[in-house]
Amino acid sequence: MTVRIEINGRVYEGEVEPRTLLSDFIRHRAGLTGTHVGCEHGVCGACTVQLDGEPMRSCLMLAVQADGLSVRTVEDLAGPGGELSPLQQAFTDHHALQCGFCTAGFLMTADALLRRRRAEPIGEAEIREELAGNLCRCTGYEGIVAAVRAAAAH
Amino acid sequence: MTGGGLIGASLPRREDARVLRGETRYIDDVVLPQMAHAAFVRSPHAHATITSIAVPDDAEGLLAVVTAADLGETVRAFPLMEPDGVQVDHAHAHPVLADGEVRYAGQPVAAVIARTRALAEDAVELIEVTYAERPAVLAPRDSGVVLTRWSRNAGDVAAAFAAAAHVVSGSYALPRLIAAPMEARGCVAAYEPADDTLTVWCSAQDIHRPLAQLSHILDRPPPRIRLIVPDVGGAFGSKGVVAPEVAAVAAIARRLGIAVKWTEDRLENLVGASQGRGIEGDLELALDAGGRMLGLRARLWADLGGYLLTTTPIPPHTAGTLITGVYDIPAAQVTVIGALTHKVPTGPYRGAGRPDAAYMIEALVDEAARRTGIDPVALRRRNLIRRFPHRTPTGLEYDSGDYERCLDLALELAGTADSDGERGDGADVVRGRGIALYVERAGGGWESADIELRPGGTFAISSSSSPHGQGHDITFAQIAADRLGVTVQDIELRFGDSATSPPGVGTFGSRSVAMAGSAIAVAADDLLAQARARTGTTTIDWPALAGEWTAGGEEAAGGDETAGGGEAAGGGEAAGAAATSEPPTLRASARFGSANVFSSGAYVATVRIDRGTGELTVERLIAVDDAGTLINPLLVHGQVIGGAVQALGECLTEEAVYDDGGQPRTGSFLDYSLLTAAEVPLIVTGEVQTPSPLNPLGAKGAGEGGAVGTLPAVANAVTDALGGRHVTPPFTAEKLWRALHDEPADGGP
Numbered sequence: 001m002t003v004r005i006e007i008n009g010r011v012y013e014g015e016v017e018p019r020t021l022l023s024d025f026i027r028h029r030a031g032l033t034g035t036h037v038g039c040e041h042g043v044c045g046a047c048t049v050q051l052d053g054e055p056m057r058s059c060l061m062l063a064v065q066a067d068g069l070s071v072r073t074v075e076d077l078a079g080p081g082g083e084l085s086p087l088q089q090a091f092t093d094h095h096a097l098q099c100g101f102c103t104a105g106f107l108m109t110a111d112a113l114l115r116r117r118r119a120e121p122i123g124e125a126e127i128r129e130e131l132a133g134n135l136c137r138c139t140g141y142e143g144i145v146a147a148v149r150a151a152a153a154h
Numbered sequence: 155m156t157g158g159g160l161i162g163a164s165l166p167r168r169e170d171a172r173v174l175r176g177e178t179r180y181i182d183d184v185v186l187p188q189m190a191h192a193a194f195v196r197s198p199h200a201h202a203t204i205t206s207i208a209v210p211d212d213a214e215g216l217l218a219v220v221t222a223a224d225l226g227e228t229v230r231a232f233p234l235m236e237p238d239g240v241q242v243d244h245a246h247a248h249p250v251l252a253d254g255e256v257r258y259a260g261q262p263v264a265a266v267i268a269r270t271r272a273l274a275e276d277a278v279e280l281i282e283v284t285y286a287e288r289p290a291v292l293a294p295r296d297s298g299v300v301l302t303r304w305s306r307n308a309g310d311v312a313a314a315f316a317a318a319a320h321v322v323s324g325s326y327a328l329p330r331l332i333a334a335p336m337e338a339r340g341c342v343a344a345y346e347p348a349d350d351t352l353t354v355w356c357s358a359q360d361i362h363r364p365l366a367q368l369s370h371i372l373d374r375p376p377p378r379i380r381l382i383v384p385d386v387g388g389a390f391g392s393k394g395v396v397a398p399e400v401a402a403v404a405a406i407a408r409r410l411g412i413a414v415k416w417t418e419d420r421l422e423n424l425v426g427a428s429q430g431r432g433i434e435g436d437l438e439l440a441l442d443a444g445g446r447m448l449g450l451r452a453r454l455w456a457d458l459g460g461y462l463l464t465t466t467p468i469p470p471h472t473a474g475t476l477i478t479g480v481y482d483i484p485a486a487q488v489t490v491i492g493a494l495t496h497k498v499p500t501g502p503y504r505g506a507g508r509p510d511a512a513y514m515i516e517a518l519v520d521e522a523a524r525r526t527g528i529d530p531v532a533l534r535r536r537n538l539i540r541r542f543p544h545r546t547p548t549g550l551e552y553d554s555g556d557y558e559r560c561l562d563l564a565l566e567l568a569g570t571a572d573s574d575g576e577r578g579d580g581a582d583v584v585r586g587r588g589i590a591l592y593v594e595r596a597g598g599g600w601e602s603a604d605i606e607l608r609p610g611g612t613f614a615i616s617s618s619s620s621p622h623g624q625g626h627d628i629t630f631a632q633i634a635a636d637r638l639g640v641t642v643q644d645i646e647l648r649f650g651d652s653a654t655s656p657p658g659v660g661t662f663g664s665r666s667v668a669m670a671g672s673a674i675a676v677a678a679d680d681l682l683a684q685a686r687a688r689t690g691t692t693t694i695d696w697p698a699l700a701g702e703w704t705a706g707g708e709e710a711a712g713g714d715e716t717a718g719g720g721e722a723a724g725g726g727e728a729a730g731a732a733a734t735s736e737p738p739t740l741r742a743s744a745r746f747g748s749a750n751v752f753s754s755g756a757y758v759a760t761v762r763i764d765r766g767t768g769e770l771t772v773e774r775l776i777a778v779d780d781a782g783t784l785i786n787p788l789l790v791h792g793q794v795i796g797g798a799v800q801a802l803g804e805c806l807t808e809e810a811v812y813d814d815g816g817q818p819r820t821g822s823f824l825d826y827s828l829l830t831a832a833e834v835p836l837i838v839t840g841e842v843q844t845p846s847p848l849n850p851l852g853a854k855g856a857g858e859g860g861a862v863g864t865l866p867a868v869a870n871a872v873t874d875a876l877g878g879r880h881v882t883p884p885f886t887a888e889k890l891w892r893a894l895h896d897e898p899a900d901g902g903p
Contacts, residue, residue, distance in 0.1 A: 019272070033183040034176015036387070039420040043823035046336055074176035084174060092170035095792045099623030100173035101180065101336040101387025132830040135823065136334050137388050138623050139792060140799030140860075141831035147741045 003067040007032060008009035008076040016063045023047045025063035026073060034074040034104050038135070045134035048105035055112040077111060081129050086154040087111055090147035098138035105134050110148045122152045161851075164788035167625045169855055181340040181357040184758075186413040189342065190217050192403050193274035193416075195281045196426070197256035200290035200496040200816025201460070201538060206281040215273035219281060220265045220406050222253040232395070232464050233370040237471040248461035248499060250371060250401045250659040255287070257460025258498045259817055260425035265402045267414060267793065268350060290816035294434070294455040294493035297855040301458050302467045302492030304474055308547035309485025314449025318440035322522040326514045327434035327882045328865075330810035331455065332427070333503045337387020338418035341400040341425060343407035352408050353380045356400055359389045360620050361652045362661030364396045365507040367464050371401045371884045372408065376652070379404075383650040386622035388801070391502030392427050393622070394662050395464045399426075424826055425818045428466070429810050430503020432457035433473060433510045437518050445528045447537045449485035450547075452477045452514070456492040457498035466499050467492065472507025473546045479515040480557045480591045480754060481537040486547035496816045502662065504800055505594075505861040512592040516866035517873065517880065520588070524878050530589060530870075532695050538591075550595065552752045555780060556844045557591055563840045564756035564778040583762045584894070586875025590866035596855030597668035597782075597848070600747030602656040605634065605677040607685075607740040611697030612644045615677070618658020620649035621669030624857065625789040626666055632785050633851065634672050637678035640696060656743060664855025667785055668751050672849040677744035679850075684740055699740070749847040753854040755779040757863035758870040768891025772802060772835045772868055779863070780842040782854030784801055790856045791839060797860025798837055803829045804861075805868040809884050812871070818843045 002051045004013040005025065026035050026049065035058060038046030042060040049058045050072040079084050084092070087110055097103045100150075113122070113130050122130075127148050128141070136144060172178065209219045231247035252263045264281055268274035291297050301434040315321060342355040352374065356366045358381075365381040372379070388394065399416050416428070435454040441447055454477075456470035492874035519537075523530035535558065544552040568587075578585045615634055619626060631645040638644075648654065649841045658670070685694045758776040763769070777798055784790050807827040811819040820826040845852025865883070872885050876893050891897075 017272070023636050026622075026882065032176070033180075036180065036337070036386075037182070038338075039823050041420065041822055041824075044336060044420075070395065074174075078175045081176060082171075084171060088171075088174040091174055092166050095166065095788050097170060097173055097623075098625070098792060098796065099386060099388040100169075100178060103173055106174055107174065128831040128834075134831040135336065135830065136335060137390070137800070137828065138796050140795035140797075140837070141834055142795045142837070145831055150469060 001064050004064050005063065005066050006070045008073060018062065018064055020063045021059055022061040022063050022066050023058035025062045026058055026071065032073050032075050035119040036101050036104055038101065043135065044102070045109065046102050046105040048134065050108055051111055053112065055109045065120045074107055075108060087114060087151040090150040094143045094147040094150060096139060096143035102134060106131065106136065106144055110132055110151070114152055124149060160632040160642065161634060161783065161785055162787060164786060165628050165632065165642065166788070167628050169627055180337055180385045180387050181342065181355060181480065182417045184342045184355045184384060186342060186344055188763060189413040189415050190267050190269060191271040191274045191415050193266050193278050194262045194399055195266065195278050197252060197259055197261040197263055199256060200259050200289050201288045202256050202285035203288065204252060204256065204263065205284045205286050210280040212632055213277045213280055215269035216277045217269065218406065218410060219268040220267065220402070222249060222251040225250060225405055228409070229401065230373060232462070233367060235464055235467055237468055240302055240467050242462065242467050242472050243301045246301050246462050246494065248463050249403065250398050250885045257496050260498055262398055262402065265406060267406060271417065272369060278445065279375065280596060290496035292495055292497065292812060292816055294457040294495060297493035297495060299494035301462055301494050302470065302626055304471050305489040306548050309449065311449045311451060311485045311487040314485045315440045316447055316686050317442070318524065319443035320441045321438055321528050322441065322518060322525050323438040323520050324518045324880070325436045326512055326517055327515060328431040329883065330432035330500065331430040331503055331804060331808050332424055332810050333390040333392035333430060334423070334826065334828060335388030335390055338420060338423035339393060340417040341403055342413060342415045342525055343404040344413035345408045345411050347411060348490060351378055351380055351403060353382065355382045355384055355405050356396065357386050357393060357715065358383050358396065359393045359622055359662055361650055362618065363651050363660040365396055367396050368401060368404055372405055378740045381652040383620050389622045390504045391430065391506055391662065394419050394502055394660065395428060397427065408888035420823065421821050424492060424821050426498060428463055428499050429499035430500060431510060432500050433470060435514050437514055439522055440517050441526065445526055445533050445536050447481055447483045449742070450478055450483050452488045455488045456490065457495050458492045458498060459495055459497045461499050463499045463501055465501045469500065469502055469507035473510035474507060475550050476511035476593065476595065477515055478546050478548055479512060480539055480593045482539045483547060488548055497812060501822050501841060504797060505858045506663065508592070508594040508858060508862045509801065509865045511868045512590060512862050513869060516590040517869060520870045530726050531565070531828050534591060549684050551749065552593060553846050553848050554844050555593065555752060555754045557754055558843060560754060560756035560778045560780055560842050561591060561840060562777050564758050565774045567778065567838050567840050568758040582765055584765060584875045585760065585762045586871040588759045588867045588870025588874055590863055590870055591756050592862045592866065593752050594664065594858055595750045596664035596753050597748060598665065598750035599659050599669060600745055601658045601670035601673045602743065603670065603673040603677045603747040604656045604741065604743045605681050607681065607696065609700055611700040612646065613638065614646050614648060615674060616648045616654055616656055617670050617674060618656045619661050619666045622661065624666060624793065625786065627787050629789060630671060630674050633674050634678045637675055638682055642880055664857035667851065668846065668849050668853040668855055669746060671785065671853060672851055673744050673746035675850045676746050677742045679745060680742035681740055684742065686844060746849070748848040751782065751848050753779065753781045753856065753859055755859050755863045757867035759867040761868065761871040761875055762873050763890050763894065765894055768887035768894060770806060770872065770885045770890055775835060775837045775864060775867065777863060778840040778842060779839055779859040780844050781859060782846045783843055783852035785851070785853065791855045794839055794860040795837055796860060798864045799829060799834055801861045801864035802834065802868070804865055805883055805885055807884055
């Protein structure tokens with residue numbers, strides 16, 4: 001089947017098998033390997049991307065379902081010269097990543113949260129609830145929560 | 155910051171920006187031209203004889219189906235480690251592919267190689283394997299087949315028990331756990347006939363151990379295998395041994411002369427990767443009337459699985475040697491039996507025997523406090539080891555520590571020095587508080603480092619240790635810059651390629667700073683001494699020195715600096731040196747080895763249990779760790795919190811469950827539940843720094859303390875809340891409700 005998916009402002013068009021996951025399309029067809037596949041059953045959230053601005057697990061979606069839609073991945077967060085966004089900078093400042101495999105998913109979830117709640121303060125308990133769909137095995141979440149709090153106050 | 159202020163500086167990691175931009179390369183991101191893909195036919199039975207394997211003549215994209223018969227004599231079973239004094243049954247070494255028999259559900263039986271992963275998985279469905287099922291043994295005490303055995307008898311144990319005023323006993327168990335790194339395992343193997351080299355990219359903790367394992371399995375000397383470790387998405391002990399699947403893929407790549415990739419999926423990882431813990435023990439402690447510990451008897455059974463992997467013998471031995479904990483117990487009789495069960499093999503998982511020992515001895519000490527009526531803190535104080543080095547009856551030598559200071563600080567942070575403080579049972583909840591101390595074996599063995607002065611006056615360091623999230627890069631840069639009197643920006647670290655790495659052992663057991671960090675310190679000191687000898691000055695102008703050597707014939711790697719250096723050297727005082735047979739640049743190599751160092755800590759947990767539902771809430775965790783001198787407290791804090799939260803998962807939810815027939819029941823992240831950000835309690839940390847006398851940094855290790863101290867503290871708090879009734883982790887609502895309502899525990903595992 002032919003799909004046409006916009007990723008980070010660039011259009012990727014081509015034939016895919018109907019069973020091709022969106023995560024595999026992003027990684028192997030578009031070559032955007034910053035999105036990681038952790039469980040392929042929708043629990044860990046490592047593969048989270050934004051679909052028309054909303055965080056979405058790209059392993060739970062077929063590429064053909066994303067036909068005509070707009071996808072945003074971790075590669076789109078930094079500035080044109082590679083400068084880190086305030087959220088990304090907060091992640092390094094607060095040691096919010098160790099092995100880094102889950103990081104892109106947390107960033108895409110948190111980025112969507114910060115956009116949605118731009119004008120309002122976000123408390124720690126709410127941040128923890130919002131991030132509860134993403135698993136991290138390294139950090140114990142402390143640094144990630146601190147980073148999102150810092151970015152929310154930015 | 156330059157030299158002097160760098161030890162103890164919380165500098166952020168330098169790899170973060172690359173990771174945050176998505177510019178990483180994990181194993182599935184390694185792509186070679188014309189690369190084929192592997193998928194595996196796996197045993198559906200816990201124990202069976204293979205009676206036939208039927209392979210289809212053809213299938214779309216199918217390149218090869220490989221069984222143990224096809225590999226034949228070209229591969230050997232896994233090499234096995236033999237910790238000091240451990241008897242190991244080498245006849246039970248894990249085979250690459252199942253040979254006539256399967257001993258756990260999920261065991262690889264045949265490798266299917268196809269043009270894509272999807273086609274390989276399609277072809278797996280076409281392989282017909284018939285089995286004759288056999289009975290499965292699941293409990294180590296029922297096994298009757300001993301794979302490893304270790305025993306130690308020191309001091310007069312019989313006299314200690316004969317003289318005892320109190321003998322306190324306890325039986326304890328820990329379930330199997332799954333390391334579950336967010337990136338599962340995998341490899342890419344490619345054979346190059348022109349130079350007879352097999353290159354293996356592997357998601358591994360380090361390069362040297364997988365290289366040694368593959369070298370043995372493939373009977374191929376290390377120079378003919380190149381091992382590259384790219385970015386690694388976590389390991390926690392589970393990537394210290396290559397997967398049998400990796401060995402199969404490497405053998406097949408060599409055999410077919412092609413590049414082959416295997417990317418493990420989550421189901422494969424949850425059922426097929428080596429698991430952790432799975433140990434139980436019967437302990438007896440003899441005390442005099444004043445509560446002084448006289449002797450300990452311990453008999454441990456480890457659930458090792460159907461075969462031994464390289465590192466399988468290690469954790470039970472570590473548990474046995476640490477079973478006397480932080481206490482000065484003069485006599486001990488310890489036996490550790492590693493038994494065959496029909497499950498996937500166990501191996502190191504964060505703590506790797508250390509939490510096991512701390513859990514058992516700390517539960518027993520609390521039991522002794524209840525039985526003797528002595529306050530649990532007072533009982534601990536009465537028996538703490540206070541003089542170092544301390545030789546334990548189990549044969550370890552603790553290098554240094556200040557256990558009482560850890561305990562005092564933990565109690566201070568907990569808000570009261572009275573162990574009976576915050577009991578607040580109510581109509582709806584019961585509360586408990588638990589204290590636990592731990593000591594853990596860290597460091598030991600050896601590592602090495604090469605350091606070189608580069609054009610422009612910067613330094614390149616190759617370390618034999620490689621990272622998988624810990625932050626080796628900035629930590630090692632801090633160590634080197636501190637010794638050389640330069641900035642961390644002047645230091646570049648290189649890791650993870652056996653073609654360029656100095657020799658070494660690996661990244662495990664909280665050892666990287668103490669061993670690989672010390673090797674870097676020694677190499678840097680050597681380089682500095684060489685520079686001082688050459689220049690006759692104490693303070694070195696490194697760019698000028700580099701410029702002189704550059705002029706002496708070093709390759710033009712430094713651009714402008716190289717040209718400028720040439721001019722400087724023409725009239726400089728080192729021109730004479732460059733004209734002699736001196737090396738063209740300054741280099742130093744060091745190998746550093748030492749005995750084990752011992753980190754320690756004190757943890758306090760407060761919990762509440764809902765009387766109506768049995769639900770456990772950890773209200774607060776106090777974590778005090780002594781990891782010796784800290785190089786980068788920011789990263790150490792990350793290790794402590796990360797380890798503590800893994801252990802909280804062990805307390806609350808995590809357990810690898812098997813049914814009565816040996817079928818794994820925890821094959822997804824819905825069944826094997828990791829804690830989320832919303833479930834983590836307040837964790838308050840504190841530090842004690844007792845430098846180790848065994849290395850130039852005074853470093854011990856911080857990678858495992860959080861995972862070691864948390865489990866016994868929470869377990870003791872739960873027992874306290876239950877009025878002394880002991881329950882086996884994880885502390886699920888059902889178990890706790892039954893304990894509160896005096897119902898027998900479920901018959902399950």
